[in-house]
Amino acid sequence: MNTTKTINLKTRPKGKPKLTDFEISTTDIPYLQQGEVLLSSKYVSVDPYLRGRMSDAPSYVEPFKLNKPISSAIIAEVLETKNANFNKGDFVSGMLQWKEIQTAKGDGLSKVDKEQAPLSAYLGILGMTGLTAYLGLTEIGKPKKGETLLVSGAAGAVGSIVGQIGKILGLRVVGIAGTDEKIEMLKSEFGFDVGINYNATENMSAAIATACPEGVDIYFDNVGGEISDAVLFNINKFSRTINCGAISVYNNTEPPKSISVQPFLVKKSSSMQGFLVFDYVDKHPEGIRKLSEWLEQDKLKYTETIMEVFENIPQAFLDLFEGKNKGKMVVKL
């Protein structure tokens, strides 16, 4: 029996995750059973939402188990097959374990076409990232041409796609990010109308007011915390907030405090709604069709930060909380 390197969750992070919360071990690869495929991981997705699964608080998905492998979206190559739906040499995408080599059942895997787009794109623009941007913005944001869309975490994987889709749909798009370099990228590469560097801004609420002279109709929120507090002072009547993530507070050990949203929502007949891409599986095919179409027409660009080597997966994950990635963070094996 052969062995493979595996990354386990060793301790549940307290606050910000550390490298020592993870452990690399060597485990056996079980013999291939009927209906299974043997997979070699090629690209591993690291995502902020994984932080939630590392705690044992109840959430929308089951927590990771201690001393067991972490899993995330992975693109892998089929090395051997005992499943008639997959051939040797196929590339597949699925929620897989952080292992170099693993066996998996066929259900839950979908084939991806190396010719149509680079393999890593299926973890980003044509995967959960792109679908989150597209479905969050359209299903909850309900954008109307001419409205103002504000995006936090705008240089991140989801945010940079949200902004571009906003432009395609005829919105004024304003992005919030943490460095001047990122702001420049938002404007020059992704077509955002204006950007705000929150690390260089004293009064965020005033900066948003200046950047959004007609107020904020749609707020695509990836960060929560103080930035989202500042947005409240600028929301329009009937505005919609898509709560896609709250990366700024994921590492808090106590429930964080913010300005109370209730009086603002009441005053502005405004809504906030949590968005999870897995709740909209019936709309995924439509979303992938749209995104592929725009990608083909060169209307969508995407950025990836690709780290290398299996052992660096935990570091890549940690880097997300330091904002070190531009666009989708992926580890190439």
Add this chain to the structure above:
Amino acid sequence: MNTTKTINLKTRPKGKPKLTDFEISTTDIPYLQQGEVLLSSKYVSVDPYLRGRMSDAPSYVEPFKLNKPISSAIIAEVLETKNANFNKGDFVSGMLQWKEIQTAKGDGLSKVDKEQAPLSAYLGILGMTGLTAYLGLTEIGKPKKGETLLVSGAAGAVGSIVGQIGKILGLRVVGIAGTDEKIEMLKSEFGFDVGINYNATENMSAAIATACPEGVDIYFDNVGGEISDAVLFNINKFSRTINCGAISVYNNTEPPKSISVQPFLVKKSSSMQGFLVFDYVDKHPEGIRKLSEWLEQDKLKYTETIMEVFENIPQAFLDLFEGKNKGKMVVKL
């Protein structure tokens, strides 16, 4: 020219309003113009939302002007008429000024039928209060039979109607109020399944968990603040919060802080939405029809706290913030 007593806003309240923020003066009654009616106020509605209009911060309605009369929903009798739509002796409802006698244009006034319901009911169950309860619950709450509805400010004008409509629609209904007497009333008079006295409860989050063993599907929020913080720990996947009011924080001079809602909304794919009855005017006739029907079938009860004498209008308003009212607070002239 005759005169009338008038209540003006003298100073904009800082924090909790005081009697000295109001001033009673005597003003002239202008001669009746063509198209106008001369009105004698009979019942004056005092409502928490008026607090917002006493500040000069931008809100959904224009702030009251200093040294000018305050206005609210009022039931009045037509004393004289130069408008063909109204006869002497008619009773009308409208947004009118805090005056004993006043002239008004006909538009914005609607006739009310003294035989069908007591006059004060048109300020409550058959007025904005009932419509707020009915439309907030149905349009935003989207209740499904068997779900759990939690109501804060449950013994208040809106809350007590929300709970009853919840029961009519087949929900499990839990109410939060501030005295044992109110809790008893919720259960015995209004049919709530369970009540929680927040003044006698150490750990609100645990008390809500006990009262709502299957979690909270719909939260009708009249209060905001710490009570709403505690609710967050008990919301279900896909739950809906109707943000109808935030009376607990209306008197704060600084934007109040609460537990950040964003991580909860993300985890639970949950929504919060500000509700204002004036945004749904096209649904008002349907709402009044429904409410009248239920009232006639004895499915709806309502409670009023009726204070007397014109001069007591400011005190009645202040009493709202002390929770002294049961149900709709009205001043009878």
